Structure formats: C-alpha cells, structure tokens
Amino acid sequence: PMCGTGTIAIEAAMIARNVAPGVNRNFASEKWPIIPENLWVDLRDDAFSREDYDKEVTIYASDIDEETVEVAKLNAKRAGVDEEIEFRCMNFLELENTIEKGCIVTNPPYGDRLLDEDAVERLYGLMGDIFQMRFPRWSYYIITSYENFEKTFGKKATKNRKLYNGGIKCHYYQYYGAR
Structure with a gap:
C-alpha cells in the first residue's frame, strides 16, 4: 500500500528474481583505463546468468493516486519487472x-509534504487497525519519520532501525509475523 512511484515493489521484484542492482545501466568507472573492459562484460554475463525467472513471484502494489500508479507501472517496465507486480x-x-x-x-506519508500531523495520526492508527485485523499472521515493514509511530500504530515493533530517507531521519519498523 501507498507504493508511490513503485521503488519498493520494483526492488522487491528484482530481489525475488535475483537481478543485480544496476545491471542494465552504465557506470563512469567502465571508462577507467585501470579496469579491463572485458571485466565489465564478464561481470554482467555472470549477473545475467544468475537471474531466476522460474519461481512464482507475486507482488501487489497500490496507491490512491491514479497518476502515481501509472508512473509506477512505467518504472517497473523500465526495470524489466512489470510482469511480477500487479499495480x-x-x-x-x-x-x-x-x-x-x-x-x-x-513508506507512507510522513506528514512533511502530503498530510498534516493530525491526518498522519489518523492514517497510522487506521494502518495499525487494518494490518492487525486483516493480516494478523503477516509481517509489516514500515518506514516513517513520525516519532510516535508505534503508539499511534497501536503495537510496539519487533525491531526498529534509524535510517535516513532523502535526508530525513526515519525509523524502519519491523513487525515479524508467523514464519
């Protein structure tokens, strides 16, 4: 939910398929004379040979904004994983x-650009209710800068880690579900 332009869903699909990061782009270091040109070719060939398109992969991504979903679909197509994600x-x-x-x-809205603090509290409270009622055995992984997230969500995280997202101090809340 709240997939935005699809970054998390696309990265998940690439991980599921064992697609190496950056395999389809060029790097400035490819022109460095100290690195043999054939090394890049060999490394890319090796990365491509490790990709796995045989296993079943199901990723659902959604957002409330139709234009944003269309951008996410285009981004997934560019990344070569549009068939793995249902937007x-x-x-x-x-x-x-x-x-x-x-x-x-x-990675829901933090209240910095899209919502005010009251709306964020309502959103996070609803997220907690819906996730825990409809998905009781699932795991949840949520990135937010909102300091009172666990209280508002209604459950203490199994683990949380501090990180920076676009220069904004955030926490990555991990709620482990059934194995």
Missing part, C-alpha cells in the same frame, strides 16, 4: 487478505 489504484482501506501469510512493506 492497483486503491485506498489502503480496501486491502483484503487472500493468503494466510505474507508481508506488507510501505
């Missing part, structure tokens, strides 16, 4: 559980 334009309140176990990864 939907929908409110996260419409999320339904169709399998017993899984994980939800989201």
Whole structure:
C-alpha cells in the first residue's frame, strides 16, 4: 500500500528474481583505463546468468493516486519487472487478505509534504487497525519519520532501525509475523 512511484515493489521484484542492482545501466568507472573492459562484460554475463525467472513471484502494489500508479507501472517496465507486480489504484482501506501469510512493506506519508500531523495520526492508527485485523499472521515493514509511530500504530515493533530517507531521519519498523 501507498507504493508511490513503485521503488519498493520494483526492488522487491528484482530481489525475488535475483537481478543485480544496476545491471542494465552504465557506470563512469567502465571508462577507467585501470579496469579491463572485458571485466565489465564478464561481470554482467555472470549477473545475467544468475537471474531466476522460474519461481512464482507475486507482488501487489497500490496507491490512491491514479497518476502515481501509472508512473509506477512505467518504472517497473523500465526495470524489466512489470510482469511480477500487479499495480492497483486503491485506498489502503480496501486491502483484503487472500493468503494466510505474507508481508506488507510501505513508506507512507510522513506528514512533511502530503498530510498534516493530525491526518498522519489518523492514517497510522487506521494502518495499525487494518494490518492487525486483516493480516494478523503477516509481517509489516514500515518506514516513517513520525516519532510516535508505534503508539499511534497501536503495537510496539519487533525491531526498529534509524535510517535516513532523502535526508530525513526515519525509523524502519519491523513487525515479524508467523514464519
């Protein structure tokens, strides 16, 4: 939910397929005379040979904004993982559980650009209610800069880590579900 332009879903699909980061782009170091040119070719060939397109991969990504979803679809196509991700334009309140176990990864609005503090508190409270009621055995991974997230979400995280997202101090809250 709240996938924005698709970064998390795209990275998840690439990890699931064992696609090496940056395999389809060029790097300035490719022109450095100290690195043999054939080394890059060999490394890319090795990376391509390790990709796995045989296993079943199911990733759902959604956002409430239709234009944003269209951008996410285009980004997934550019990354070569558009077939692994089912994008939907929908409110996260419409999320339904169709399998017993899984994980939800989201980077919801922090209240800096898109919502004010009251709206963020309502959003995070609803997230906590919906995730815990509809997805009780799932894991949740949530990135936010909101300092009172756990209290508002209604549950203490199994683990949390401090990180910076676009220069903003955030926490990565990890809620482990059933194995």
